[in-house]
Amino acid sequence: MSMRSVQKQVDEWVNQYTEGYSKPLEILARLVEETGEVAREINHQFGPKKKKSTEKSSNLGDEIGDVIFTLACLANSLGIDIDKYFARVMKKYSQRDKNRFKKKP
Numbered sequence: 001m002s003m004r005s006v007q008k009q010v011d012e013w014v015n016q017y018t019e020g021y022s023k024p025l026e027i028l029a030r031l032v033e034e035t036g037e038v039a040r041e042i043n044h045q046f047g048p049k050k051k052k053s054t055e056k057s058s059n060l061g062d063e064i065g066d067v068i069f070t071l072a073c074l075a076n077s078l079g080i081d082i083d084k085y086f087a088r089v090m091k092k093y094s095q096r097d098k099n100r101f102k103k104k105p
């Protein structure tokens with residue numbers, strides 16, 4: 001699945017409501033919030049911080065999904081095609097970091 005498909009699904013979902021997209025700073029705050037939820041889950045699963053007995057359990061995959069959804073909202077609201085820029089990022093890593101790590105035989 002390309003990000004174009006993700007962005008389209010998010011756009012269709014958002015545009016069924018009169019409110020539409022939030023402002024970029026509001027979406028950014030949500031993105032930071034959702035990223036914090038990923039960090040919290042990783043800290044619980046792999047770090048020293050254990051959940052309180054009263055805390056609801058969450059799934060790391062669900063939290064990553066929330067980050068992707070919110071990132072798609074941000075990109076859509078600003079007319080950014082993530083696939084286009086992701087391709088540029090991969091090209092950058094492929095060139096700049098091609099000798100940085102030991103390749104598998």
Ligand SMILES: [Mg+2]
Nearest residue numbers: 034037063066
């Ligand atoms: Mg979340």
